[in-house]
Amino acid sequence: MYNMGDSSYIHQPKFISIENVQILAERIKKHCVQHDLRKFSITFHGGEPLLYGKTKMITIIEILKSIENDNLKIVLGLQTNALLIDDEWCEIFNKYKMGIGISLDGVKEINDQNRIDFKGKGTYDKVIRGVNKCLEHSVDFGILSVVNSKLNPIDSYRHFCSLGILGYDLLLLDKNHDAHDSAEFETADWLIKIFDEWYPHKEGIAINYFVNMLNGIYGLDIKSDAYGKGYNKTIIIETNGSIETLDVLKICGESFTKNNLNIIDNDLDDIFDSELIRLYYHSNFFLPKKCLACPVQDICGGGYIPHRYSAENGFNNPTIYCNDMLKLITHLQNKVVDAMIPEIRERSQVQKLTYEHALEIINETLPTIQEPEYTDFLESFRKTEYA
Numbered sequence: 001m002y003n004m005g006d007s008s009y010i011h012q013p014k015f016i017s018i019e020n021v022q023i024l025a026e027r028i029k030k031h032c033v034q035h036d037l038r039k040f041s042i043t044f045h046g047g048e049p050l051l052y053g054k055t056k057m058i059t060i061i062e063i064l065k066s067i068e069n070d071n072l073k074i075v076l077g078l079q080t081n082a083l084l085i086d087d088e089w090c091e092i093f094n095k096y097k098m099g100i101g102i103s104l105d106g107v108k109e110i111n112d113q114n115r116i117d118f119k120g121k122g123t124y125d126k127v128i129r130g131v132n133k134c135l136e137h138s139v140d141f142g143i144l145s146v147v148n149s150k151l152n153p154i155d156s157y158r159h160f161c162s163l164g165i166l167g168y169d170l171l172l173l174d175k176n177h178d179a180h181d182s183a184e185f186e187t188a189d190w191l192i193k194i195f196d197e198w199y200p201h202k203e204g205i206a207i208n209y210f211v212n213m214l215n216g217i218y219g220l221d222i223k224s225d226a227y228g229k230g231y232n233k234t235i236i237i238e239t240n241g242s243i244e245t246l247d248v249l250k251i252c253g254e255s256f257t258k259n260n261l262n263i264i265d266n267d268l269d270d271i272f273d274s275e276l277i278r279l280y281y282h283s284n285f286f287l288p289k290k291c292l293a294c295p296v297q298d299i300c301g302g303g304y305i306p307h308r309y310s311a312e313n314g315f316n317n318p319t320i321y322c323n324d325m326l327k328l329i330t331h332l333q334n335k336v337v338d339a340m341i342p343e344i345r346e347r348s349q350v351q352k353l354t355y356e357h358a359l360e361i362i363n364e365t366l367p368t369i370q371e372p373e374y375t376d377f378l379e380s381f382r383k384t385e386y387a
Helices: 018-034 054-065 087-095 108-114 124-136 153-162 186-201 208-217 247-252 268-273 275-281 322-339 342-348 355-368 375-379
Strands: 039-044 073-080 099-103 141-146 167-171
Touching: 018 039, 018 054, 018 268, 054 073, 054 087, 087 124, 099 124, 108 124, 124 141, 141 153, 153 186, 167 208, 186 208, 186 322, 208 322, 268 275, 275 375, 322 355
Parallel strands: 039 073, 073 099, 099 141, 141 167
Antiparallel strands: none
16 A cells, blocks of 8 residues: 555654654543443554564553553554564563464465565565464464465465464455456456365364355354445554554555544544545445445445545445455355255245346346435545546
8 A cells, every 4th residue: 555656654753652652542541431432452553563672562552551441451453574573572462462463475476576575585484484483372363465366376275274373364455446457357266266165164264354254144243344334443543643544545545544633632533523534434334326236235335445446436436346246245145055954045045146146136226226415425535637
């Protein structure tokens, strides 16, 4: 996301100050009291948070944990490239019960194409060393991997299985309608091949991307802001103390996520003074007409909001992965139906839904849907030259 048009981070401090962390802790405490929240989750992200150093990291952890009490639990997490993980870092992770996410994009050849160090060298071997350290110390961690269709999907799946990890998650490549060049179904076909390999043995390793989708098919909650029907309650505190929405929305343009909110002058309750934060919060409900006609909208939820953007229409577009999502979800649903005990399937009267039939439903239903009242709001984010 730092390579797609937004360079505003250059003008911010590289590291958040201790003073800003102290202010943030008080803002969080006030927010939790006002809303009677019993749990509040904080994830250290970057850049690379481990560059902050162990001493300073312990200091800010202690500041944030100091607002805990019998009625409030602060849950900490951290996303890292794992290059700096050593025994001492693992001890810190375990001491504060931090959930760790490690970025790894598959086998060595694929990972080292994009994830390189400042000398231009691949980082795979160092990442694996960090993974093994976490395994050695029984750190609670998972792996995040960006979908890369250049990698054989089965090789990718088996590679992660070979690491001895409990699970990993998949992320779709961040693109929008202004930067999209994938072939039709390239992403869906890649994911389907992994799913078909994984599904019969799913107890061995969890793939959260599929687990969440299966939960949606079963009518359970989907814990993701990339799909599903739920309110997206994540905000970003930048190093300068600014309060912003989802960082991936930076792919939509220069300073796209910037607003006038900051932890020095604003309570966290002021977030909805930002129209973009309000959009993200409701993004699984403020859907374009095509999504409203779709039979799998409760599972897809319109897809990830950054993937819906275009300079011409703002966010009044289906996700660039619309057809991929439809093909994938119908495939998963049919696999679930096939696996059902015949008596339960007959009693539930659940029916298979093919991709082709889903398209027919959309085409038949779309003309009957009126323009949503929030259409102007979705289009208000388009670039000036299109307004």
